[in-house]
Amino acid sequence: MNRLNLLGVLAAAAVALSAGAAGAAGAAGAIGSVQAPGQASAPAPLPEYTLGEIKSVDRERGAVIVKHGPIRHLGMPDMTMRFRLVDQARASSLRSGDVVRFHAEKRNGMLVITEVARL
Numbered sequence: 001m002n003r004l005n006l007l008g009v010l011a012a013a014a015v016a017l018s019a020g021a022a023g024a025a026g027a028a029g030a031i032g033s034v035q036a037p038g039q040a041s042a043p044a045p046l047p048e049y050t051l052g053e054i055k056s057v058d059r060e061r062g063a064v065i066v067k068h069g070p071i072r073h074l075g076m077p078d079m080t081m082r083f084r085l086v087d088q089a090r091a092s093s094l095r096s097g098d099v100v101r102f103h104a105e106k107r108n109g110m111l112v113i114t115e116v117a118r119l
């Protein structure tokens with residue numbers, strides 16, 4: 001299996017996982033109606049994860065270049081691009097060639113990675 005096929009399989013698995021988690025959260029919400037006063041009634045939306053491969057790491061600036069799959073919530077097709085890491089020290093634990101699952105979002109007009117895990 002080549003690397004692109006692997007990313008495709010991982011992407012499908014991530015979608016299945018997030019769908020399962022959302023389903024479980026929905027079911028728990030319907031059954032467990034006990035809530036502490038003052039708590040928000042709606043569960044926080046689950047972050048959407050994207051699969052990618054680290055192409056290079058900029059430790060000085062806490063940024064990475066990632067070849068990533070489509071990111072629906074950002075309206076982005078698959079591409080290779082640079083992201084800043086919110087936790088810039090995290091760059092030191094990432095290596096070129098790592099396959100990762102990450103969450104990206106726009107903060108102050110800049111695209112950043114808020115969470116990243118090696119697979």
Ligand SMILES: [Cu+2]
Nearest residue numbers: 068076079081
């Ligand atoms: Cu992109």
